Amino acid sequence: MDNTVVCRHLSKVYRQNTVAVEALTDINLEVPKKDFLCLSGPSGSGKSTLLNLIGGLDKPTSGEVEVDGIALASLDKGALARLRLERIGFVFQSYNLIPVLTARENVEFVMQLQGVAAQERTNKAMEILKEVGLSELANRRPGELSGGQQQRVAVARAIVSEPSLVLADEPTANLDSKTATALMELLVHMNTEHDVTFIFSTHDKLVMDFSRRLIKLHDGQIVEDVRRK
Amino acid sequence: MSPSAARLPLLLMLAWRNLWRHKRRTLVMLFALVLGIWSMIVMAALIRGSMEQQVEKEILNLTGHVQIHAPGYRDDPAVEHRFAVTPELASALHAKAVVAAGARVRVPAVISSERESAGVVLVGIDPQGERGLSFISQAVTDGAYLSAPDDPGLLLGRKLAERLETTLGRRVVLMSQDANNQIADRGFRVVGIFDADPQALETGYVFVGLDIARQMLTIGKDVSEVAVMTPDRKRLEEIVASLRAAAPGEDVAAWTEVEPMVVLMEKLHNVVLLIWFAVVFTAMAFGLVNTLLMAVFERTREFGLFQALGMPPRFILGQVLVESLILLGIALLFGNLTSWISVVSLKGGIDLSMFAEGLEMVGMSPVMYPALAAGDVTAANIIVVVLGVLASLYPAWRASRYVPVEAITRT
Numbered sequence: 001m002d003n004t005v006v007c008r009h010l011s012k013v014y015r016q017n018t019v020a021v022e023a024l025t026d027i028n029l030e031v032p033k034k035d036f037l038c039l040s041g042p043s044g045s046g047k048s049t050l051l052n053l054i055g056g057l058d059k060p061t062s063g064e065v066e067v068d069g070i071a072l073a074s075l076d077k078g079a080l081a082r083l084r085l086e087r088i089g090f091v092f093q094s095y096n097l098i099p100v101l102t103a104r105e106n107v108e109f110v111m112q113l114q115g116v117a118a119q120e121r122t123n124k125a126m127e128i129l130k131e132v133g134l135s136e137l138a139n140r141r142p143g144e145l146s147g148g149q150q151q152r153v154a155v156a157r158a159i160v161s162e163p164s165l166v167l168a169d170e171p172t173a174n175l176d177s178k179t180a181t182a183l184m185e186l187l188v189h190m191n192t193e194h195d196v197t198f199i200f201s202t203h204d205k206l207v208m209d210f211s212r213r214l215i216k217l218h219d220g221q222i223v224e225d226v227r228r229k
Numbered sequence: 230m231s232p233s234a235a236r237l238p239l240l241l242m243l244a245w246r247n248l249w250r251h252k253r254r255t256l257v258m259l260f261a262l263v264l265g266i267w268s269m270i271v272m273a274a275l276i277r278g279s280m281e282q283q284v285e286k287e288i289l290n291l292t293g294h295v296q297i298h299a300p301g302y303r304d305d306p307a308v309e310h311r312f313a314v315t316p317e318l319a320s321a322l323h324a325k326a327v328v329a330a331g332a333r334v335r336v337p338a339v340i341s342s343e344r345e346s347a348g349v350v351l352v353g354i355d356p357q358g359e360r361g362l363s364f365i366s367q368a369v370t371d372g373a374y375l376s377a378p379d380d381p382g383l384l385l386g387r388k389l390a391e392r393l394e395t396t397l398g399r400r401v402v403l404m405s406q407d408a409n410n411q412i413a414d415r416g417f418r419v420v421g422i423f424d425a426d427p428q429a430l431e432t433g434y435v436f437v438g439l440d441i442a443r444q445m446l447t448i449g450k451d452v453s454e455v456a457v458m459t460p461d462r463k464r465l466e467e468i469v470a471s472l473r474a475a476a477p478g479e480d481v482a483a484w485t486e487v488e489p490m491v492v493l494m495e496k497l498h499n500v501v502l503l504i505w506f507a508v509v510f511t512a513m514a515f516g517l518v519n520t521l522l523m524a525v526f527e528r529t530r531e532f533g534l535f536q537a538l539g540m541p542p543r544f545i546l547g548q549v550l551v552e553s554l555i556l557l558g559i560a561l562l563f564g565n566l567t568s569w570i571s572v573v574s575l576k577g578g579i580d581l582s583m584f585a586e587g588l589e590m591v592g593m594s595p596v597m598y599p600a601l602a603a604g605d606v607t608a609a610n611i612i613v614v615v616l617g618v619l620a621s622l623y624p625a626w627r628a629s630r631y632v633p634v635e636a637i638t639r640t
Contacts, residue, residue: 057537058634078541085539092637098531100246110538112239157538 003066004165004197005031005054010063012049012220023049024220027063031199033164036191038211039201045217047201048093051167054199055088056080068164085113089158089196091168096154097142103153104129104138110161128156131186133179147174155183159190165197166190172204184210236544244551247524258520259560262613265513266564267571269609271599273502274572275579278600280498287491288484289364290430291335291352293456295469296487298480302453303487306350308336308406311451312479318455321475326468328460331358332452334442338405340385340435342393349389349435351403353442356380362458364425365436372397372421378439382420386431390422397422403435407447415445502605506612513613514620521553521624532628533636542629549628553621554614561610568606572599 010027013020024046031037039047052058053065056072065072068087075083084090089110097106107125116124129135132152142150151174158166166187172180188210190196200207208214216224248255288294297318302310314322314332322330334353339346356375360366365384366374375382383401385393395401400418407413417437425431443449459468465483473481485492525532532545578596 052634055537057637058632078543081536081539081541083539084537088539090537092534092537096534098243098534100243100250105242109239113236113539113544115236 002033003030004033004035004068005029005199006066007050007054008064008066010050010053010065011061012046012053012058013061022220024053024060027220027222029215029222031197033197034191034195035197035199035213036188036211037197037199037213037215038208039199039215039217040203040208041217041223046220047217048169049220050217051169051199051201054165055090055167056084085110087164089161089163089166091151091154091158091166091171093170093173097150097157099142102139102141103134103145103149106142106153107157107160110157114161116161124160125156128160129153132156132183148176148179151175152179152183155187159187159196162190162194162196164195165199167199169201170204171200172202172207177206180204180206240544240548240551244548244555247528247548248552248555251524254520254523255556258516258556259563261516262513262556262560263563263567265509266560266609266613267567269506269509269613270565270568270601270606271571272505273605273609274568274599274601275597276498276502276505277602277605278598280495281600282598283494284491286426287488288458290425291333291363291365291434291456292484292487293362294459294462294465294484295457295472296482296484297455297457297472297476298453298482300478300480303480303482306335306337306453308408308446308448308453311408311448311453312476313449313451314455315476318472318476318479321472322455322457324468324471326459326464326471327457329358329361329458330455331355331362332439332455334439334446334448335453336405336446338403338435340389340393341402341404342395342399344394345392347389347392347432350433351405351442352434352436353439354378354436355439362456364430365423368423368425369421370424372419374421375436375438379441380420380438381417381441382437383417384421384423384436385419386428386434387422387424388428388431389435390419392432395419403437403445405446407445409447413445413447415441506609510612510616514616517553517556517617518620518624520556521549521621522627524552525549525624525628528628529631529636530638532631533633533638536631536633537637546625546629549625550618550621553617553625557614557617561613564613565606565610569601572601575599 007027007029010024011022012024013022027050039050041047049058053060054067056075067083070083072080098109101109104122104125107129108121111121111124126135126138129138132155134149134152137145137149145153151171155168155171158168172183175183184207187198191198200211202208212228214226214228215222299310299312332355336351338349338351340349354365354375355378356366369384375384385401390396393401397419400416402414402416404412404414423431443451457468457472459465469481469483535545536542578598580596582595584595
């Protein structure tokens with residue numbers, strides 16, 4: 001089976017003055033296409049660090065990451081940006097949206113960078129905003145939206161261009177259980193119908209329940225990798 | 230649509246909206262930029278206007294645009310350095326490119342009243358030919374201007390009249406050296422008193438009829454100089470060339486050769502303008518860099534997010550540069566507009582007569598007229614745009630160099 005993500009002997013050490021903090025230690029991971037994977041573990045276990053390395057937002061201290069068969073270490077800054085633009089969608093835990101753009105413009109942002117025509121962009125953005133229940137608020141700026149609404153706009157932006165991989169850090173944070181369930185159902189739909197691979201980092205049991213594979217991290221190491229039916 | 234073409238409206242929209250995110254800060258910066266551009270252009274107009282005035286004054290003060298002399302006259306303006314106006318030269322002086330031309334006798338002399346005497350330059354003029362050629366036809370404030378080349382009267386400067394303790398209607402004696410190296414003298418009645426700017430003209434020159442001067446100096450139909458005015462100073466070289474061809478044995482010189490100090494002053498003014506531009510722009514550049522750096526630092530996480538979402542670093546650099554360009558563009562629009570309004574409203578001149586004495590010492594007129602030169606406006610605009618973009622490169626470069634994960638997690 002094709003792998004969307006491959007991590008080989010991945011380690012990340014942060015230096016704080018003279019102290020070295022090992023955030024990840026020798027991670028080996030294969031994420032097949034269409035996987036719906038959840039990273040869990042206590043705070044500081046390395047979940048966000050692993051997502052950042054997979055997304056090419058940070059460089060590993062050692063080891064390598066491949067996304068869709070492309071070794072990230074071989075790419076310069078511009079090529080990495082292009083890879084993220086074309087293949088990866090991100091949902092961050094906080095500060096997800098561009099404050100000067102409306103919800104619709106935020107959703108259109110990635111498509112605009114990709115060169116998608118204006119009308120097609122707008123149609124897709126409005127469609128996905130409808131699916132996350134925010135079509136009425138499309139012309140509001142992030143400052144005029146609640147935390148949960150902002151999070152849904154961020155999810156809409158991450159999936160609207162149907163990337164091969166979506167990396168989501170606490171995607172259901174700030175959402176009530178009903179909205180979170182609806183959102184997860186949408187992501188499952190994207191996963192099954194559009195072959196989008198999802199990797200979540202979460203503490204939320206709801207997200208874990210939806211995922212088909214659960215990886216537990218502890219002190220920067222994978223301590224459990226369970227595939228569920 | 231190519232990605233680059235699709236990105237351009239996004240880049241412009243982001244730049245525009247970010248600019249107005251902190252309205253007060255942007256407006257303060259805009260005000261500073263407009264003030265700087267205004268001061269650059271208005272100061273340039275004042276300096277250029279003052280310079281033009283000085284040049285025009287110098288040209289009207291008996292210099293003209295072109296002068297023709299016998300060889301050696303400019304080093305030794307004596308009676309022996311004279312020449313005859315040939316038919317070829319006379320014909321050239323009637324060319325379309327010449328708006329006024331006049332022959333003069335111009336030699337050193339001594340003027341005496343019954344009480345005092347003074348060294349002067351005796352200028353024999355054709356009163357009609359001098360109209361439009363020099364200041365004298367407009368300068369007589371008491372009495373009358375000379376009526377013809379054989380008018381026996383004399384025009385005296387007010388200051389010199391005071392020094393000689395003489396006045397209108399009184400007689401004075403002019404003494405000079407004639408063509409035979411003999412002392413030539415002649416009595417004249419003062420028929421007109423003239424005022425001049427600078428006052429040195431009032432004490433340094435006396436004017437008599439051309440034919441009377443020729444008779445006194447026994448030089449026949451010869452002249453000391455021919456002064457020429459042209460409609461357009463830009464055609465000076467062409468006119469000088471045609472006059473040289475018409476008077477091959479004579480010294481034909483443009484005003485720039487006759488008055489090198491004025492040319493030097495013109496160059497000095499240009500340097501002063503450039504220094505002024507540099508000083509004003511440096512002050513503006515600090516403000517611009519500071520504003521953009523603040524805007525970049527407070528948007529660190531946003532730039533990290535842009536990179537995470539796949540915005541290329543050069544696009545981020547472009548976004549900050551476009552912000553700067555929009556700011557500069559608005560500032561240039563209002564800067565140019567306010568400058569133009571200021572210069573138009575000052576068209577009547579700025580009266581600096583309370584500093585008249587000091588200004589005269591440096592050859593300036595007590596009324597300053599601004600002159601907006603297209604070259605100065607263009608230079609100011611180009612300097613602001615080019616150096617403004619250069620000054621913005623550092624903040625833009627900083628914005629494009631963030632490591633995404635560090636930028637996003639920065640608090």
